[in-house]
Amino acid sequence: MKKVKNYIIGSLILLMFSCKGQDKNEVINNSNNQKVNDLNGITLLEVEKTDSLYTVYNRCDGGNGVLRISEKEFYYYHPQEGAYYNIQDVEKINSNKYKITSDGYYFFKNDKLIPENSVWLLIKKNNLLWEFGKESNKNKALLSDSLNIKIGKIAYKVQPLSECSENNEEEVKGDNLVGKWGTNCENPIGIVIKENELIMCVEPNVYYIHLTKINKKKEDKILKYRLKGFEGIGSKDVNAQSYFNDNEIAIVKILEDNKIEFTWLGFYNKVNKERQNRESLISNENPTILKKCY
The missing domain is CATH 2.40.128 (Lipocalin)
Known part of the structure; x- marks a missing residue:
């Protein structure tokens, strides 16, 4: 009986310590x-x-x-x-x-x-x-x-169609550049343009490149962007340290019929002064024509 009593007491002490600090x-x-x-x-x-x-x-x-x-x-x-x-x-x-x-x-x-x-x-x-x-x-x-x-x-x-601007029949301006652009709007690969930033979706959920706009004027028809940062596990393989500088790596040219021309220049390596990864990242063509998705 004494052994059973000691066993019960020992179990209770062990339980108290296992719960403590949880x-x-x-x-x-x-x-x-x-x-x-x-x-x-x-x-x-x-x-x-x-x-x-x-x-x-x-x-x-x-x-x-x-x-x-x-x-x-x-x-x-x-x-x-x-x-x-x-x-x-x-x-x-x-x-x-x-x-x-x-x-x-x-x-x-x-x-x-x-x-x-x-x-x-x-x-x-x-x-x-x-x-x-x-x-x-x-x-x-x-x-x-x-x-x-x-x-x-x-x-x-x-939202009623009567309240929607008919952007498809208007010239693209700096004010309505903001949005998602791609060769195929069903495909998440493409670019998202904000007021002063551009995000390239290279591989959905895996690899994104963030760019900062260099020229700030809304009336500019040609916009230049430099590297801002990377997002996603796919960017780990990019030799990014030498790519952070003020040189442009992408250009957006505003066209008619609600389209833009996107040119990827490649990362500028400030160490060896050369362009790297110059192949197109979002389509099979470079430059490529993009249409507005939303």
Whole structure:
């Protein structure tokens, strides 16, 4: 009887120490599959408040924002810019708040290529609304579960054609360069142009090149871009340290009929003063003619 009593006491002490120090936050790590990502399969749509109702507004110039989360990656599209992100881990802060760490830019530190992870916050405001955005960004997107459209809790509205500008019949100007451009709009490979930045999608989910516009005038018909950074695991193989300089590596020429000509010059190596990787990265031709997708 004494042995049984000692065994029970020993088991209780062992249990107390095994529980002591356990983190209150629940960490979901895909690399060791400790827990299942309970956000897996969720689809949230960006909404805006119209009168007393929240509405998913599908605009002609970029559609509507969406966040789709799977076990190992998520896709986030904010009108005119979207990308897939590999999930490093998900930390469940409480029942309504998640911190998601994903891959991001690659940068150099002490002559080494270092991945810069991005940290996102997903916060459930109530039974209808969520907030989502980078932890460092105060402005978060307002989202709602796509199922709420089916049950009538949120509305869905398509922007009338009468309100849409007929860009296909207009000359492309600096003001409406912003958007996705490609040879085939069904293919994610292409470029996304922002006000002062251009993003090349070389291989979806794997390799992106970020460029910064050199000339700033909106009336310019020929725009030049230099290297800003890399994104995705595919960029690890690029000898990028010598490529960061002020020399242009891509040129956009504005054409008629809502088209542009994109020329890839290749990375400029500041060490040997030569162009490298000059072959086309987004099509079989260089220069290549691109049309606006959205």
